[in-house]
Amino acid sequence: MAGIYIHYPFCKSRCYYCDFYTITDARLQEPFYKALLFEINLRKDFLKNETIETIYLGGGTPSLLEPAKINEVLDAIHKNFNVSDFPEITIEVNPDDISRYYVKQLAKTQINRVSLGIQAFYNYHLQLMNRRHKVYGALKAVEALQNEGYDNISIDLIYGLPEMTKAEWEKTLNKAVQMNIQHISAYHLTYEENTVFDKLKKSGLLTPPDEEVSHWQFSRMAEFFESNDFIHYEISNFGKLGRFSKHNVNYWQNKPYLGLGPAAHSFDGSYRYWNMPDISKYLRIERKHDDIREQEKLTTKDQFNEYLMTGLRTYWGIDTEYIVNHFSDKHLSQLKENLEKYLKSGHVQSKDNKYYLTRNGMFISDKITSDLFI
Ligand code: SF4
Known part of the structure; x- marks a missing residue:
């Protein structure tokens, strides 16, 4: 998909x-x-x-x-x-x-x-x-x-x-x-x-x-x-x-996508690509091809942080099983430690091995996710 x-x-x-x-x-x-x-x-x-x-x-x-x-x-x-x-x-x-x-x-x-x-x-x-x-x-x-x-x-x-x-x-x-x-x-x-x-x-x-x-x-x-x-x-x-x-x-579920046009981003599961925000360069695409695009490989750390950031934005939340399978036990224990204060304050809730932002948590989601980043 x-x-x-x-x-x-x-x-x-x-x-x-x-x-x-x-x-x-x-x-x-x-x-x-x-x-x-x-x-x-x-x-x-x-x-x-x-x-x-x-x-x-x-x-x-x-x-x-x-x-x-x-x-x-x-x-x-x-x-x-x-x-x-x-x-x-x-x-x-x-x-x-x-x-x-x-x-x-x-x-x-x-x-x-x-x-x-x-x-x-x-x-x-x-x-x-x-x-x-x-x-x-x-x-x-x-x-x-x-x-x-x-x-x-x-x-x-x-x-x-x-x-x-x-x-x-x-x-x-x-x-x-x-x-x-x-x-x-x-x-x-x-x-x-x-x-x-x-x-x-x-x-x-x-x-x-x-x-x-x-x-x-x-x-x-x-x-x-x-x-x-x-x-x-x-x-x-x-x-x-x-x-x-x-x-x-x-x-938000980290599926691959292709972005076309200036400033559009693409993702293939491992790399992120972005066309430069420059119409003059873009109009030269027939002659210059990939000269209009830059790329970066996502590290495990990038992927983990991205999973937290996108998952917590949605009502599907973040899944502890997914973290163990795609990252490691160490990632999960670190996350649990960082989440503790937000569980206590009621900004995050846990259900069926998943974590979700509450409505109050959503309002300060940027702060919470940046605190959870490794
Ligand atoms: S300037 Fe921005 S917000 Fe306004 S119509 Fe264009 S893209 Fe949309």
Whole structure:
């Protein structure tokens, strides 16, 4: 079981919190498209003995790619890889790109899952983040997708916005579940280096909420979505039964994947590879081939730490038997020793030889996992 990720790096404008590798020069879209088709063919042996169960078009804004071209990309993947009969094929879309005409065209492609970057249900929150869509457009986009028969729709939300009130967050949660969608990804706003938000924060023009407020927003969200039939299967992800993101679950379960496009990462079980975040280099792929990619072999220590980090994020937790079989008794005893204080404080719980983060533990997951690293 394996997945393919395509990084479509173009965006019409940049959101103030975003540090993904993105490009706003639309003139490069056509040359990028040709380079992408070339890379699909170039990497055809990367997942040679694997069946591709998931394909994910992310970015950037892959909804800037016209549906006919999306199909050509997917056809090229089918031609070069062993794709299962019913793969999950997701596209990330900006609500602003979703007209009824676009959705009708999209429905003719093999895309069967749509992830919308809705982010907020107040126009002033969207404006604050420099999102280009409005709330009304997002509601209409979901409606158009549902009218066309899409029944695997995910939305993204952002919490921890400066000065967001309790009432605003409550209303946001209510609006989200009223949309009758199947999946929600919700992330706390982070201030990544060199983003506009980071600069505003450093100059004192923007103040993040207190930890207590963020904690309340996270806990309230988890409680509310769970009471509305969403399963909290990963720290930031909630899905209806049978509607988890298979693609992301593959990442968290350390399955192999191939990343295509600039800044995309790949993993084959032993090595990590990453295409450099450089469109000029990427466009030279036909001449330079692997000059665009770097790699690193994962040590046992890397693999163990990664297992802890990804496993603890999910409701499947970390498995002591897996640790003994894939690492060693020594790794397990070290882990047990490091976990003791978090078991006592109630941030971690243990059941059937597995360890899981509790809801309070999820809120400080970065601290816990870094404490557990060897
Ligand atoms: S649309 Fe998405 S990828 Fe593009 S700048 Fe905004 S958050 Fe980043």
